Amino acid sequence: MQKITITDAILVSNYIKGDESSLEILIKRHKQRIYSFIYSKVFDRDIAEDVFQDTFIKVIRTLKRGKYNEEGKFLPWVMRIAHNLVIDHFRKNNRMPKFDNSGDFDIFSVISDNSLNAEKVMVKEQVEADVRRLIDELPEDQKEVLVMRMYNDMSFKEISERTGVSINTALGRMRYALINMRKVIEKHNIVLTN
16 A cells, blocks of 8 residues: 655645644654754754744744745745745854945955855855846846956956947946946845845
8 A cells, every 4th residue: 555645735735724733744744854954054953953943933924824825845935934044043143244335335245255154155145146136137238248247257348349339338337237236236125245
């Protein structure tokens, strides 16, 4: 006789309908992966245990409020919550990398800092993801220049040759790209630092 495994999606649905035991099954099923993930970032059993508990408190609250809509992607959703809580933990404990927050804040200095430990790596990945989303919102011509300059390390002369515009135009596009990114950051209150 074959044992039938109930999918995460059905367990989530049953839990939302009031079946508390479904949540226990979900926690047992994924505890090891989630806990290992958290521990690999914080390297401390007590902190990992706290973050794990907080993760499931948040999961329960979200499910109880009926705000869950991950279409059967329960584990990646929980991992994202755990990831965000680990970042919150580092922020609260002022162990986030400090950045110069003057008007000339250079997001790219964050990305190019290679001497990072595990917690900073997570923050760096988060910042990189936020920066990529910001870049995606730019007009195509600005995005092109910015990517060539920041990610491909091309000079403005090389960019000018590649795009067929003058160096001044390439410089102008870069300037507008940075101005537009700053506007998007302010509009959406995006935090690239603590």
